[in-house]
Amino acid sequence: MDSILCLQETWNSMFDSLFLLNQEGIILSLNRPASRLFSGSPHSLAGVSVLELIPSEELRRSLLKKKNLTGISVSIGTQQLVGNLSYYEGQDQYLLVFKNMSQISQLQHQLMEMNEQRQMFDLILDQLEEGICVADAHGKVLFYNRKMGEVDMLEPEAVRTKRIEEVWNVDPSNSTLLTALRTGRTLNQRETHFTTSGKSVKTLSRTLPLSLDSKTVGAIEILKDISEQKQLTETIIQLQKETSKGQTELLPSHSSGKNNTRFQFESIQYSSREMRQTVEQARRSARSASNILIVGETGTGKELFAQSIHNESPRRNKPFIAQNCAALPEALLEGLLFGTSVGSFTGAVDRAGLFEQAHGGTLLLDEINSMGTDLQAKLLRVLQERRIQRLGSSKIMDIDVRVIATMNEDPLDAIHRGRLREDLYYRLGVVNLVIPPLRNRKDDIPILIEHFLAKHAPSLDVTVEGLESDVFQFLLDYSWPGNVRQLEHVIEGCLNLVYDERKIGYDHLPPSFKAKMLQHTAPTPRLEDVGSKQTLPEQLENLERLIIERALQEARGNVTKASEQLGISRQNLNYKLKKFLMGNGV
Numbered sequence: 357m358d359s360i361l362c363l364q365e366t367w368n369s370m371f372d373s374l375f376l377l378n379q380e381g382i383i384l385s386l387n388r389p390a391s392r393l394f395s396g397s398p399h400s401l402a403g404v405s406v407l408e409l410i411p412s413e414e415l416r417r418s419l420l421k422k423k424n425l426t427g428i429s430v431s432i433g434t435q436q437l438v439g440n441l442s443y444y445e446g447q448d449q450y451l452l453v454f455k456n457m458s459q460i461s462q463l464q465h466q467l468m469e470m471n472e473q474r475q476m477f478d479l480i481l482d483q484l485e486e487g488i489c490v491a492d493a494h495g496k497v498l499f500y501n502r503k504m505g506e507v508d509m510l511e512p513e514a515v516r517t518k519r520i521e522e523v524w525n526v527d528p529s530n531s532t533l534l535t536a537l538r539t540g541r542t543l544n545q546r547e548t549h550f551t552t553s554g555k556s557v558k559t560l561s562r563t564l565p566l567s568l569d570s571k572t573v574g575a576i577e578i579l580k581d582i583s584e585q586k587q588l589t590e591t592i593i594q595l596q597k598e599t600s601k602g603q604t605e606l607l608p609s610h611s612s613g614k615n616n617t618r619f620q621f622e623s624i625q626y627s628s629r630e631m632r633q634t635v636e637q638a639r640r641s642a643r644s645a646s647n648i649l650i651v652g653e654t655g656t657g658k659e660l661f662a663q664s665i666h667n668e669s670p671r672r673n674k675p676f677i678a679q680n681c682a683a684l685p686e687a688l689l690e691g692l693l694f695g696t697s698v699g700s701f702t703g704a705v706d707r708a709g710l711f712e713q714a715h716g717g718t719l720l721l722d723e724i725n726s727m728g729t730d731l732q733a734k735l736l737r738v739l740q741e742r743r744i745q746r747l748g749s750s751k752i753m754d755i756d757v758r759v760i761a762t763m764n765e766d767p768l769d770a771i772h773r774g775r776l777r778e779d780l781y782y783r784l785g786v787v788n789l790v791i792p793p794l795r796n797r798k799d800d801i802p803i804l805i806e807h808f809l810a811k812h813a814p815s816l817d818v819t820v821e822g823l824e825s826d827v828f829q830f831l832l833d834y835s836w837p838g839n840v841r842q843l844e845h846v847i848e849g850c851l852n853l854v855y856d857e858r859k860i861g862y863d864h865l866p867p868s869f870k871a872k873m874l875q876h877t878a879p880t881p882r883l884e885d886v887g888s889k890q891t892l893p894e895q896l897e898n899l900e901r902l903i904i905e906r907a908l909q910e911a912r913g914n915v916t917k918a919s920e921q922l923g924i925s926r927q928n929l930n931y932k933l934k935k936f937l938m939g940n941g942v
Contacts, residue, residue, distance in 0.1 A: 370387055373437070373453070375454075378450075379449070383406055385398070389456075410430055414428060415452075424442055425441040438457050478499070486580050487504030488501045488503070489579075490566075532545060536577075537572060546560050547559050559581055559582065560580050561577055562579075619664050624661075647761070647784050648665065649767070649788050651762070654841070656793060674715075674716040676717055677718070686730070695708050736780045812851050824859050827873070904929070
């Protein structure tokens with residue numbers, strides 16, 4: 357009795373669906389998985405013809421012929437079944453066994469998805485700039501990415517699935533991965549590798565064991581190529597050495613020398629009302645210690661204003677340090693601003709940053725909108741707390757530094773384009789100074805020309821009395837996209853071409869200015885000039901030229917803006933300018 361119960365329990369515990377049939381196909385018995393296929397119970401389905409439940413012509417013929425049959429494919433609902441029919445001649449009965457292939461298909465699909473995910477992870481890890489090597493508990497390499505192969509000069513596919521000793525031919529005690537597996541300790545190591553071309557590659561590696569449920573199942577080594585970082589370190593050390601020496605050797609004799617400046621408000625040449633207002637605002641702002649944001653186009657003299665403010669302020673006897681934020685990568689700029697300490701990165705030493713060096717004085721951050729937004733966030737914190745912390749150091753130092761920042765674009769546009777943090781703008785722009793472009797203060801051009809003639813003529817050993825009237829008028833009407841700096845360069849360039857002439861004339865101008873001057877002095881067609889004496893194509897051409905000239909004048913010589921105003925492409929406008937021999941406008 358016990359053996360029968362045991363067999364019955366085994367019968368119902370089978371994963372496959374089992375049917376015991378007589379020679380007509382009537383179900384004599386079936387197990388639980390078989391009854392679940394038809395949402396019934398073994399008792400309710402007993403006595404039912406299997407052909408009613410599974411309408412298969414192939415199965416019906418096999419029952420009639422009393423033959424064995426394999427590979428019976430049946431669909432029941434969403435399930436796919438494959439069955440075998442076995443005939444027992446002595447008992448004149450059949451055993452029909454069905455295997456549910458849906459579960460196997462699902463497993464195959466899951467395995468396929470897992471394989472695709474693994475391949476995706478491999479692709480992602482291959483894009484990293486860190487080398488990665490993973491070994492299992494037996495020292496077999498499970499993963500080895502592209503960067504690691506570049507450093508070791510090995511193909512990743514030739515390394516994977518191999519044992520560590522086979523690949524690198526090392527003693528187990530000398531392998532960092534095997535040592536981490538054996539000891540369970542994290543290892544840090546610095547090495548120098550050499551490529552096939554003889555180039556040295558400096559690396560920093562970290563090897564650590566991988567554990568699951570307190571059991572070590574493998575080890576991973578993460579390797580970082582620090583060659584570029586090492587080079588940046590050497591560069592920052594060199595820059596800091598140069599900064600500590602000061603720049604007094606490079607300054608002219610009238611430099612203040614003590615604070616690395618050479619400009620005062622008296623150095624600013626102007627006669628226009630706009631500049632008079634700007635200079636007066638700058639003088640007033642010099643009295644306080646508030647941060648200042650100076651906005652102006654390239655060449656308007658932003659650093660001249662910054663130095664003048666410092667020399668007019670109570671900080672005039674303290675350091676003035678300037679740093680162009682666009683000149684260095686962000687990683688290097690951060691160390692230069694805040695300083696470094698031993699251990700902050702490979703080769704780092706204790707060096708004071710520009711904030712420390714400018715303590716008590718003024719720090720000029722030129723082109724602040726070129727600084728990365730992550731570094732801007734760190735700068736904001738320094739400005740708020742008036743404290744700094746060197747890279748890699750836990751020591752916090754109080755600082756007393758006035759920050760003057762400059763930028764060559766509208767701050768609101770820079771914020772909109774993601775080049776300037778809004779909170780940093782409000783922190784820096786306690787005082788806002790906007791230096792007008794030269795085209796908006798034409799009254800300053802004569803006095804600037806006179807100043808630059810007096811400045812450069814003695815050093816070039818020439819004597820001039822001024823400019824010829826047509827050249828002077830042209831320079832007065834020019835839009836000066838490079839502002840005062842461009843004007844100075846043009847005057848200096850003209851003086852270099854003067855021999856014994858008393859005045860600067862057309863022949864002394866740069867080639868680009870000669871072409872512009874010819875176009876500038878050429879008579880401008882007027883609408884009344886487009887008369888009936890000309891053919892229609894000639895009248896249309898003159899009218900087109902007139903419209904283009906007016907658009908260029910309104911856009912102040914900016915071809916892009918003029919093309920937008922005319923509703924044509926920049927390339928099309930350039931073609932028309934060449935066609936009419938108009939240059940780029942004035």
